[in-house]
Amino acid sequence: MIKLRETLARRLNRTQEVRHKSWPVREMVEQLTALSDAQFGQYAFLHEPLEGKFSAAQKEQYIQAANRCGQETAASWEARLSGGADCSESQPSRLLTKLAGQLGVTVQDETVPIGGGHVLFAQFVEPNRITIFRDCLERLDLLIRDEGLEDLFEGVDFRSVLLAHELFHAVEFAQKDRIYTQTEKVELWRKPFSNKSRILVLSEIAAMAFAKALCRLSFSPYALDVLLMYSYHADAACALYEEIMAAAGLPLTQETGEEPC
Amino acid sequence: MEYVIGILLLLSFFGLVYYAVRGGNLMMGIFVMAIIWTVLPMLGNMLVKNPEFIAANADTIGISWKDALTKVFQSGPEGWGSTLVNVIFGAWFGRVLMKTGIASTLIRKVTELGGDKPQITCILLCIVTTACFSSVFGAGAVVAIGVIILPIFLSLGIPKTLATCAFMMSVGAGMFVNPVLYQQFSAFFLGEGGERLYTYEMHTSWGIYALLVQVAVVIVMVLLLSRKKKIHAWGAVTPADIRARRGESAPGIALITPVLPVILLILFKVPIILGFTIGSFYAYITCRQIKGWAQMCRMINKDFFDGVVDTAPLVGFLLILPMFNKSSELCVPYFNALLGGVIPNNTLILSIVFAVLAPLGMFRGPLTLFGCGAATLGILKGFGFAPAFLAPLIIIPSTVMNVSCCVTQSWIVWGVNYTKTTTKEFLKVSLVAGWIVCIIVQLMCWFMFGRA
Ligand SMILES: [Zn+2]
Numbered sequence: 001m002i003k004l005r006e007t008l009a010r011r012l013n014r015t016q017e018v019r020h021k022s023w024p025v026r027e028m029v030e031q032l033t034a035l036s037d038a039q040f041g042q043y044a045f046l047h048e049p050l051e052g053k054f055s056a057a058q059k060e061q062y063i064q065a066a067n068r069c070g071q072e073t074a075a076s077w078e079a080r081l082s083g084g085a086d087c088s089e090s091q092p093s094r095l096l097t098k099l100a101g102q103l104g105v106t107v108q109d110e111t112v113p114i115g116g117g118h119v120l121f122a123q124f125v126e127p128n129r130i131t132i133f134r135d136c137l138e139r140l141d142l143l144i145r146d147e148g149l150e151d152l153f154e155g156v157d158f159r160s161v162l163l164a165h166e167l168f169h170a171v172e173f174a175q176k177d178r179i180y181t182q183t184e185k186v187e188l189w190r191k192p193f194s195n196k197s198r199i200l201v202l203s204e205i206a207a208m209a210f211a212k213a214l215c216r217l218s219f220s221p222y223a224l225d226v227l228l229m230y231s232y233h234a235d236a237a238c239a240l241y242e243e244i245m246a247a248a249g250l251p252l253t254q255e256t257g258e259e260p261c
Numbered sequence: 262m263e264y265v266i267g268i269l270l271l272l273s274f275f276g277l278v279y280y281a282v283r284g285g286n287l288m289m290g291i292f293v294m295a296i297i298w299t300v301l302p303m304l305g306n307m308l309v310k311n312p313e314f315i316a317a318n319a320d321t322i323g324i325s326w327k328d329a330l331t332k333v334f335q336s337g338p339e340g341w342g343s344t345l346v347n348v349i350f351g352a353w354f355g356r357v358l359m360k361t362g363i364a365s366t367l368i369r370k371v372t373e374l375g376g377d378k379p380q381i382t383c384i385l386l387c388i389v390t391t392a393c394f395s396s397v398f399g400a401g402a403v404v405a406i407g408v409i410i411l412p413i414f415l416s417l418g419i420p421k422t423l424a425t426c427a428f429m430m431s432v433g434a435g436m437f438v439n440p441v442l443y444q445q446f447s448a449f450f451l452g453e454g455g456e457r458l459y460t461y462e463m464h465t466s467w468g469i470y471a472l473l474v475q476v477a478v479v480i481v482m483v484l485l486l487s488r489k490k491k492i493h494a495w496g497a498v499t500p501a502d503i504r505a506r507r508g509e510s511a512p513g514i515a516l517i518t519p520v521l522p523v524i525l526l527i528l529f530k531v532p533i534i535l536g537f538t539i540g541s542f543y544a545y546i547t548c549r550q551i552k553g554w555a556q557m558c559r560m561i562n563k564d565f566f567d568g569v570v571d572t573a574p575l576v577g578f579l580l581i582l583p584m585f586n587k588s589s590e591l592c593v594p595y596f597n598a599l600l601g602g603v604i605p606n607n608t609l610i611l612s613i614v615f616a617v618l619a620p621l622g623m624f625r626g627p628l629t630l631f632g633c634g635a636a637t638l639g640i641l642k643g644f645g646f647a648p649a650f651l652a653p654l655i656i657i658p659s660t661v662m663n664v665s666c667c668v669t670q671s672w673i674v675w676g677v678n679y680t681k682t683t684t685k686e687f688l689k690v691s692l693v694a695g696w697i698v699c700i701i702v703q704l705m706c707w708f709m710f711g712r713a
Contacts, residue, residue, distance in 0.1 A: 047498075049372040049382075049413050052510070118415065119678060123494040162495065169493040188376045197376025200416055203493070225497040240497060 022234060025147045028226060030251075033219035036066045037212070039248035040222040041205050046247055048201035053186060058122040062184075069165060070209025078214065090213045092160045096167060098128070103170045107163060109134050119232050121224070122162040125170040128185075132162050139231035155234045166212035168261040172203060181206045210259050234251065263314050266305035267599030269412035270592050273297045274633055278624060279343035287625065287669065288578045291585045298331050298588035298636075302595055318594035329591060337583035340451075343574075344444045345579060348398060349458050351441040353568035354522065355402030355536040359551035360564060361548040363518050364393060366511040368409050379417040379491070383424075383483050386410050387431040391476055393519040394435030396540065398442060401571025403432055403672035408604055411680055412498050418491035419483075421680040426666075426690045428607040429673050433665020434475035440526055440533040443665070444657050445579075449586065449630055449638060450648045450702060456650045465527055467653050471702045475661065478698050486690070554677035574671065582631065589636035595642045606644050608711035612703045615654055620692060622662030632654055653706040661698050 041063030045051050054062070081098045100107055107130045122132045137158055144150060154165065176182050181203045185196040209222045215221075230237035245252050271296065274359050280290050306322045309315060316324055324332070358364045371389050375382025393406060407428060414424035436442045443464050450459035521543060522536030530537070540562075544550075551557045605611050621674060625632025638655050646654075664670055668677060668684050 026455075047416065049369075049416065050376065052369050053373055061562070116587075118412065118496055118497040118498050120494055120681065125491055126491045126493075129490075166493070186376075188373055189350055195374070195376055195378070197378070200377055229497045236497075239594075 006167035017212045023238050025144050033221040040220040043244045043247040065203035067209040070206035074210045105170045122166050124166040130166045136228045144229050161215050164214045168207035200253040262309045263598040267595040292581050293583035295588045302591040333587045336585040338580040341583045345445045345454045347441045349400035350534045350537040352571045353565050355397040356564045356568045357541040357544050359405045361544045363511045390431035391435040394521040395438050400672040420684045422682045423486045425676045425680045425682045430479050430665045434472050437472040446622050459652045475698045491569035511548050514576040518544045586635035591637050593639040612707035616700040616703035619658045622658030623667045630659045650710040658700050661695045
């Protein structure tokens, strides 16, 4: 069964492949870690199902507001959890464990390999379960060692970054009725009908800002999309990188035109 | 003697099932089966002594080696040539829908109607999927639409198993009226002179209701299973997906294109290849893709080329399968001798048996025409049932259990792999949902065609 699945899947994927230039990992990391949260916000909006409904200006406002929401939520929880103690001292991982405890969330590490067209890093299942997929973290460690990137990620605990992101979703779930990412809605239908929808990507942007603040990162955790993907599909990671740079307004290559037959 | 051959044939059949479940290459498996199922009955024909048996099957038993080999290995694949041509035009049409951005625009518009309500959006997207696959055929198109829709399902927090299953069954629902799939079925119901005994009108007369039943079951499935806990996942998708989703946006009037060929066929009896061609040009024109003669030639060339490439993985299988189908006809007397007493010749009992045993349509089993069902059909034909009753009887499990639900279907293999659902989880949901569809539609078809 497995063999058949793989060969067929590979064959079908081949028709989908886009040929890409491969980029040196170090160069990608350096470029990505230099991007602003607003630039990553533009990339995030590419994944928003309702993206077509918003103008560029609206998107910019949403990105700002979502980032602010993530940062403020991080600050307020940090203040609450450290209870007046010197918060700059506390380790992110200890802080996150406390936060998980406060929210009543159980965190579980899953070791089975992941992959496929849709690579999973971590997930939050309502109401209270977070799973971290260790496979991608282990591969990332290897990648950092092989490529000698230790200097770029000094003191970064990647598991905490994933955990913090998912904990934000737990916070959202607990504060559904008052947190910006859940209360901000857009009207989809014409009068007299009404269907108000949340904008899903705002949760993601805010979760990244939240993780960035709590883990004291100097770069947006969105950079991990490329890095974690790289050890599964180097091609896809490079394509993702090009996509991010293009969304950030720094296109690397011109689109290859249709090849004539 | 005829019993010995019958048992050997049956054993080889179970061998194929075992081989398929173990994940062996199906094309070669079926090729080997075609050889076994040609040699065994031909040897049997030389050895049988029972005069009753010989008299009852004079036509089949009297066939010469040369004729038998021609029938299986030459006429078999040749007979499917016309089907293959339809498949290729269907794939071209699928490519055009992607390239012009019609599919992605349709999906975006529907998503913008449903928003963050997972159930509404999921159901609407399933309906769009069914509409698209009422005309379009081919793994390439399923993948192209899947990479847009499945990430939306997942980002709405729909569990991956449900997402995969709902999408695949929606594809399968459209297949009930899909002219390209119909072509493949109709090849099993040809008269002596090669004329069609099972027409497209006969097919759609119940197919359209079967489509509605399957969509209804998908909707119920989505409503029941999506109530489970919502999931927020952080992961990354390969960017080919996003590129597809963000294709150019197509104008409103272009959005009817996906159902155009099938509507032309049902309402105005426009032949399907012409329908695909009209549909494609309608898409090119409404989406303002034609800018000049030379450019148009290049574009059509390219899309056609891509369509052919999309079908390529299927071609070998599609052309080997009819060898097996034809060889199973040679085996009919022996299966009859062995199983004739067990098989009911009452239409109601037969419909009930097919409904209850529908899961045998999975894993290329005896109830799917894309597997060993060709032999089952051969036996049943021997009882003299009318094609109007017999065709739906076996097409139902073929379309539902095999094309919509089984992990041996090429595009389902892709989907299960793409969303990282396990085969087991997928089958747990798809088997139950598919089975329910089969039961409802079998009974419906008995009321329509079986009560003679
Ligand atoms: Zn998230």
